[in-house]
Amino acid sequence: VPTSRKPRTGGATEPGGAVAGRPAAVRRAQRDSYHHGDLTNALTEAGVQLARTGGPGAVVLREAARKVGVSATAAYRHFANHGDLMYALKQRCQAILADWMRRELAAGAPVDDPAEDALRQLSAIGLGYVRFALAEPGLFRTAFCHTEPSRLAASAEGSTSAEPAGNEPDELPDLDSFPSYRLLTQILDRLVELGRIPAHRRPYAPMHAWSSAHGLALLLLDGPLAALPETERDRAIQATLQLVIDGLTAP
Amino acid sequence: VPTSRKPRTGGATEPGGAVAGRPAAVRRAQRDSYHHGDLTNALTEAGVQLARTGGPGAVVLREAARKVGVSATAAYRHFANHGDLMYALKQRCQAILADWMRRELAAGAPVDDPAEDALRQLSAIGLGYVRFALAEPGLFRTAFCHTEPSRLAASAEGSTSAEPAGNEPDELPDLDSFPSYRLLTQILDRLVELGRIPAHRRPYAPMHAWSSAHGLALLLLDGPLAALPETERDRAIQATLQLVIDGLTAP
DNA sequence: TGTACATCAGTGAACGCGCGTTCACTGATGTAC
DNA sequence: TGTACATCAGTGAACGCGCGTTCACTGATGTAC
Secondary structure (H helix, E strand, O other), rough: OOOOOOOOOOOOOOOOOOOOOOOOHHHHOOOOOOOOOOOOOOHHHHHHHHHHHOOHHHHHHHHHHHOOOOHHHHHOOOOHHHHHHHHHHHHHHHHHHHHHHHHHHHOOOOOHHHHHHHHHHHHHHHHHHHHHHHHHHHHHHHHHHOOOOOOOOOOOOEEEEEEEEOOOOOOOHHHHOOHHHHHHHHHHHHHHHHHOOOHHHOOOOHHHHHHHHHHHHHHHHHHOOOOOOOHHHHHHHEEEEEEHHHHHHOO | OOOOOOOOOOOOOOOOOOOOOOHHHHOOOOOOOOOOOHHHHHHHHHHHHHHHHHHHHHHHHHHHHHHHHHHHHHHHHHHOOOHHHHHHHHHHHHHHHHHHHHHHHHOOOOOOHHHHHHHHHHHHHHHHHHHHHHHHHHHHHHHHHEEEOOOOOOOOOOOOOOOOOOOOOOOOOOHOOOHHHHHHHHHHHHHHOOOOOHHHHHOHHHHHHHHHHHHHHHHHHHHHOOOOOHHHHHHHHHHHHHHHHHHOOHH
């Protein structure tokens, strides 16, 4: 009699912040008893360490469990399988990326003119994006790694198996998985309000901006721009970001 | 001791060009004897098939040998190890990418005005780039997969182990591994000659153009723009490429 | 307040698998004489 | 032209490894009465 009790569907925890919806007594990460207390987060964090060093390919469920000091089997109480862990890691890395962008945003001194300041912000998040990629290539690759659609079946019961059609570029699928995207669109919105970006260009502005930053980052990591000496690199980043801004703000 | 000879299957024709530096009698891909004749290419091609289906992670040396109908050991006569195979595949996929770009280039009708035609060409190679990524995601990921510096030790004997410094953005390392890059720079050069791109913008123009195309492709595959419906997608691609051109050609 | 009991969250052992790689070998080929 | 022999390019068996995952289990926890 196979009583395959399927364990928890993972990811009840949120990335990059406090754990919600759990008693505080249970939140401690240190293991001081038979029960760990917060294995989901601990495993995710261990997975992040693995990804940091070796990229998505280095994420090994058993190794993550080992790092936490827990049997490999225990992981299956929190993630349905390896792919589930990967998905959680991808989300986590996306959150970290957004953190880097926010940090860069906060690091710069605000400018008096609101429009100029918005442009500064646009440049800052782009810089944060690229700097994250260069500083944490493993996490960056994980943030954009290919995860199979083997994602645990979406709970939506009215499942017409056809893909959801009719998305506008502004209401993208899985948008919440990409907090950095929101960061970007907010700044772009402000620039349109302030008249620095023509309204007709707004719909595809996020794609343009993000594509540039993303491509730049990846080319510097694994493309023809890898091994560009650092000083050149920094100048190139600045110049490329400036070109993006020029393109967006051109009348 | 019966030596059951594996009957060859499959017609691994050679990819995209003639093989140089081998006697013609040996060049045939069909195995009609104990010796294969062109195992290096055959294994590479088999690897491409694996990468096509499952991306770089699916490239398995043993499986490639199996596909070719050869023992796994035989591969070690042609590649030092698995990483070596991967490096060859990466190069091969880069070549295929360039093919797609050239095809798109040839598909469009030339325009009379030389400057306009150069702009058309710029747009075309960008389109080819993105279309390749969407049509062959596995190959695209392989073309830009991270390969370790475990590359077989460069034969240069005067090896000062320091990295070669002083690269200009125009004389990039490993440039020959990226034929698509050359394609791009040639078109950009022409646009500068013809006065459509300000000369001061030329140094970083390739980064800008390529970053945009690359980022766009990857965002459509694994980023927040994945699952964008196809019609939207095509328009978005066109619009983004246009924005790049606007940025480059702005006075 | 104490106790029975369902449930949650761990455990260790084991499985099957397929990988990369090495080994000693052998069949085929090309070259010197 | 024939032959000895070095070298090239294959072979099958085997190794060690570590993975993802399953299994039957047990310790800890929370709740009803």
